[in-house]
Amino acid sequence: MFDSTYMARRYSGRVISRIGSWWVSGSGILWVAGSLVAIALLIPVVYLLLRALGAGDAAWEELISVRTARILGRTIWLAFSVTLCCGFLAVPLAWLTVRSDLPMRRMWAVLTPLPLVVPSYVGAYLMISVLGPRGLLQHWLEPLGVQRLPDIYGFPGAFLVLTMLSYPYVLLSTRAALLRMNPAMEEAARNLGSGPWGTFWRVILPQLRPSLVAGGLLVTLYVLRDFGAVSLMRYSTFTRAIFLQYQSSFDRTMAAILALVLVLIAMTILAVDVRTRGRASYHGGDVGSVGSAVTVRLGLWRWPSFCFCFAVVTLALVMPAGVLFLWLVRGISAGVDLSSLWVSALNSLLTSGAAAGLALVAAIPVAVLSVRYVGRASSILERVSYAAFALPGMVVALALVFFGANYARPLYQTMALLLFGYVILFLPEVVGALRASLLQLSPSLEHAARTLGRGPLDVFRTITLPITWPGMAAGVVLVFLTAMKELPVTLILSPLGFRTLSTSVWSAVSEAFFARAAAPALLLIILSSLPMAMLVMRERERIYE
């Protein structure tokens, strides 16, 4: 009764209906492309896993050794203390700049998040060049007979730099929550007889908790993934330990095992983050903005609060900027050769541009499938693409080096492998941006176009693309600028002798040529401020709409 072609057609009909697709035809190409992307993404991680498991007993011994425990202890201690300290800095800063009559409140609101644009190795470089041996401070103090400063290397340096650079994550999420908060709730608390402090502790802080946790987890992830600052500060957390292991020993199994442990920790943090994010947005849902909140008068605390903001901004922004400027002037007056700067700037532009383009091509099928073909298969695809969030650059680089050296010899030490690394690392951001803009497009527009006699590809070209491209472009530009300042992948996967802005800074600082690092560092800071400016401008537009 049922011949085979009938069954085949029935079956394909069923698959389509289960996925809830409306692009009945034309979906095949998308699925093939999406699956290829997912497989390519999984290659390095799977390889790392096999490599570590293949080591057998030695792997287990290494895993439970005292050395691994020490690295784990250092990593967790650093992540914990930086996150905690960021919270203590960020909550008062957020509250003061949103709700109080702090002198020059607007200026502080603009200045306090800015350290975000400084790459961690640039921050570390500036800190070392001031406080380190042969640094500026020692130089200035020498006439007074000071021969040695307290050692900046190790935990204190790493802690200081990472705190100063990453507190804006908590600040921004807390500020957003404060701005969204329904002031009526606070007024109700005051009406019910609660004083300003009581209101803060019992009403405001509990409401801030989801955003605080979300921001804090971002900081933790930042510290876990960081390679530049901890390496320059010579504090061996996982990323640095992996790098040293990779550089020095013939057996790279140990590096692979450390990398896997790091991935596991990052995945745990990410899982917690995903859960709290869900809850945080739920909390945001019940807000009806009823009038604006009353500004709290600080009274006697007005000027101490001002000094607090002043101190933070000085330490995190003004001092680094001043020092950078100083080195730049010194470098130029000492006749530092700037021609190599243009070569590395051009290299950075080209590789980042290519990486952004490739990431876009890879992200389109994943994003379209996950938005328009909602179902189990497409959500797995989407999750695989997000998995790279849990992969620190150091791990991606290491996995690709192993993979390239053993299975893809022709690719080893080529530009292709470097670009592959970038794509793995930055795909989640592009997929996120594409998804966001596709989600804003009502599927009924595409549906309408289909009923007007146009095929799926034609609809994508004439409707989907023209409407969603601004969001897509923003995502791509963001990736482009992020790729510019990427360090570990660039350092490990670049072909021999290939220099970019980030590796120029790295090698100059490693050899203590502080003046030579200034120009590329400044360029990097300027380039990294662009996405921030872009985001701020978009925020403004949204407000005006």
Add this chain to the structure above:
Amino acid sequence: MNEIAVKCDGLVKTFEDTGALRRLNLLVRKGEIMALIGPSGCGKTTLLRLITGVIPPDSGSISIGGDLVAGPGLVVPPEMRRVGMVFQNYALFPHLSVAANVAYGLQGPGRDDDVRAMLQLVRLSEHANRMPNELSGGEQQRVALARALGPQPDVLLLDEPFSNLDSEQRVQVRNEVRAILRMSGTTAIFVTHYQEEALFMGDRVAVQSQGKIEQVGTPDDVFGNPATRFVAAFMGETDFLPGEVQPEGVKTEIGMLQTNNEVRIGTHVDVAVRADDVHITPDPSSNAIVLTREFRGMVNVYRVRLPSGRFVHSLQRHTMQIAPATPVRVVMDPGHPLTCFPGTTP
């Protein structure tokens, strides 16, 4: 005139949550406006999506203009079906002008003329170069209609097209839309969940519930002779009064009622009673009392408790005001036979 435009045969579509279809059958004749009405979640939108072809049925078949477009082993993609659709949110392309929106579905050398003709039909010629966001809701509605009618589809589907308009605009726009559909001789399936809108718009009305069509008929037929208890309840505010069939009619606690159903004497039935059939007058000796008054502007709707403890509703002019707790005499004054259904209570 009796040619079939759309034929749905035993359509099954399973969903995890709501909107599933369970062996749904529907025939739409060429040139008629079929109003499809049902509560939300009954599968109206699913049916439209199946007809346009964005999703395939699990089983069953669909023919449009005599051609099979979905059936065992066959799914014709939407762009090849000659089905037009007007969406609830209009789905106008925001990056295209009014004229370009209308032109999107048109081809060939006469394209510009066709666009002009369509815009004239919906009286939007002077807005041809505007962008969709510069139009009012009613105007956007008409652009959507012109765009969908442009390619002269075999059938036009309208998915709750007036739900985004305020109540004043709605009355005006639906008159216009009905006139345009008539003028162009279009076959249309019009989906709504407003009873009044279905009765006004449809040449025939199909009542859908839980994935099936309960009844198809003229508006008067569906309203006056509901085929099922569900249709009776959904198409008007209906109370069901139990009674016993006797030679002279059905004996209920508010008197002898006439029915148009053929029922055996001695059986127990429930009579469908609409609020406009029930008349009440204050009467201190009565055991029925008014519980609440719902003031709706032109009319009052009273909720009355009968001696048995059952409730009936009565619709009265707004000038007739009776305070809650007043005893009233309940008189049935339908002027037409009533519908009854097999009794649920002995």
